[in-house]
Amino acid sequence: MNAPQAPEALSRPVPPALIDALAARFGPQLSTAQAVREQHGRDESPFDVPPPAAVVFCASTEDVADAVRLAAAHGVPVIAFGAGSSLEGQLLAVQGGISLDLSRMNRILDVAASDMTATVQAGVTRLQLNDELRHSGLFFPIDPGADATLGGMTATRASGTNAVRYGTMRDNVLALTVVFADGKVVRTGTRAPKSSAGYDLTRLLVGSEGTLGIVTEVTVRLYPQPEAVAAAVCSFPGVAQAVDCTIAVIQAGIPIARCELMDANAVRAVNAHDRLGLPEQPLLLMEFHGSAASVREQAESVQAIATEHGGSDFDWADTPEERTRLWKARHHAFLSALQTRPGCRAVTTDTCVPISRLADSINATVAEADAAGLPYFVVGHVGDGNFHVGYLIDPARPEERDLAEQLNAKLVRRALALGGTCTGEHGIGLHKQDFLREEIGDDAIAVMRAVKRALDPANILNPGKIFAG
């Protein structure tokens, strides 16, 4: 898929003087090799690569600040890069510029176990953090599937499978260290559990996709590892019944920790990829956290509700190994599905609706996808009202891309009409800019643009993302 172009349809030139200055400051931390550049101009979106002109491998906040200052002096865009797992074209150098790779900023700076907080450099990944926390009795719950960096997860306001219980990055970031467009370094908050100290700069940065500042350190909340964990798989005759079951569980106020939908196509894909042998029909993959008594109570309530909705084969994963195997399979769903159609790419949707509208939203979507005849799969954080359809398109056939985008547009407009949003967790990037405008309106976009202009008057921070220009 071709990336949308910025209105000027032109990359801004990266003058040799900037490359020289970066080389002088960063030495071997700077790369202009074609392969390195291309790797940093690509994410998991279906867009073609517009690579940056150079990549700086930053090792510290000071590195980031210096690189931003040098780029600012030449009016050249800077795009932060973590794990490269964003889905909406957030990383693509559509106006040229340089990429700042933060993956070497991978130090865990502080774990305050007694306060249940951790402060990490932006390049730390969620699996790395949880590995470090392994023996602390604590864990970091946000789980977008990919082993994303905490900086990247902050930038896209990521969430994932645990959000129904533990919230999203919005709820779990306490404070950030941010490099602004003038190279100034600001700490946006403290480790206090709550604060009313002025504007919420932390939340303004969370979800800003690198367009307002570059996050270099993240302080997050941690949670006690639950005393007991139980996971179960339950199959349903159709997607509609699985969704209705989810709605009933949420409305009953059961504090389920994870409630994930996979349609029959997704189950078939993970069965093939991970040799799971799950019944190839829609299923819910659920997890319960709490004391032993509370987990038992939750599980019994959910099992009763599932049975009422036609659920069967309630299958418990009792050991940590079985649970890990199931969740790995769930996390592989995207890659597994891609392998069902060799050479394909996925156009992914991300709507989120109020829970009472989830059945309307998802049933109509499945009917449209079936009627269209394009291969697809559905996975969803349905406890949040959020689900993803992946339309598997042949990149050589533009008519397939067009069809997938038409289906996506129908799905988004339906979600908006139902009081929902075009993106629950992937962000806007390049792909959803028109939908953002439909969702929130020109006046709200004007407010966002005013904030952007105020904090980045030369438009050097990831320009052309969230809104064009």
Place this chain on the structure above:
Amino acid sequence: MNAPQAPEALSRPVPPALIDALAARFGPQLSTAQAVREQHGRDESPFDVPPPAAVVFCASTEDVADAVRLAAAHGVPVIAFGAGSSLEGQLLAVQGGISLDLSRMNRILDVAASDMTATVQAGVTRLQLNDELRHSGLFFPIDPGADATLGGMTATRASGTNAVRYGTMRDNVLALTVVFADGKVVRTGTRAPKSSAGYDLTRLLVGSEGTLGIVTEVTVRLYPQPEAVAAAVCSFPGVAQAVDCTIAVIQAGIPIARCELMDANAVRAVNAHDRLGLPEQPLLLMEFHGSAASVREQAESVQAIATEHGGSDFDWADTPEERTRLWKARHHAFLSALQTRPGCRAVTTDTCVPISRLADSINATVAEADAAGLPYFVVGHVGDGNFHVGYLIDPARPEERDLAEQLNAKLVRRALALGGTCTGEHGIGLHKQDFLREEIGDDAIAVMRAVKRALDPANILNPGKIFAG
């Protein structure tokens, strides 16, 4: 106490032409009566009243937008007014201008029980909302004590006694309707449980104290009324033991719903005011929410921890009436304490620290207050690391005010050194502007100012609050 003056030390004039235009548009909704103006220039802070020049009683978002447009045309400040319960001088017309009273915007627009959301006009109070929800099986948990309006609670990022379990306004506002400085009306979000759709305008407005926009409608999360509720009072030999008990409860991960400290002075005050007969020593007032089994389990764990910390007289309030009586007394603590020294006013502190530092913070504070000899009381949402000291000062004796402010300054600087914030929930207003600067630094203030200038270039929205100018 004299209110701090804006740098220009001058109210901006309110031209008669504006009053005429407001009278033409609003008729009897406009008041310029002295008593009405004074009432709208006063809050619960210890500052003297600088009244607005006029008050517009707005009945709709359109009223607010029209009033803002008229004021903007004359470059005149506008200050939104809800219940008048703010504590840091947020309402005071330090640069003159007009007050927009939103208390008539008291309609509950929508309760979506199946989605657990409600949308209300900004003038709806928290008690009114919960009264409306009484038979719905749901409730709105944020409880700052005063029967504040939801608009005001949004503006100060309020929290209160339930925040340890349910979070603050930051966590529980889903979307807002906002009138910006140019009179444009923007809806900042949807009813979807989560979203990554562009900048988080909702969170930017929450806590902005009326300086970026005027909130006219609020969509909030609701929660299922817990199946079981239990409340208990437990006395401790000293404040230190009560605090250590709280820290242990939080670190054990017990999902306690409320955990409130009252020192012996506060207990004496509420005993006198509400005839409670509580032991006049430090106590924790706690509440547990959940299934019957879960509440029992939580209460047993906490009772064991309390006993280890010298807690005694664990006294259960089993009936709703007993619980209501206890919480009413807690909510009266501020007024009850004021009555222990006739004619006094309270200088109130609001620090919040990481939970592991709470004992250090509070013990030193109590020692300093005792040494200073000024009457005081302590109440605290200690499960959040947040507590309030009220120094009871004679407004006729400036040396008492100075002493209280010196004690407050010591307390705040200690909180900052411990990784905390100068304000957990009351906001900055006029009173904490220097502390905000110490807490977050000039560069962060510059970012906040840039946002303010971008959204309110003529500085008409509650000017002089959060930062001077």
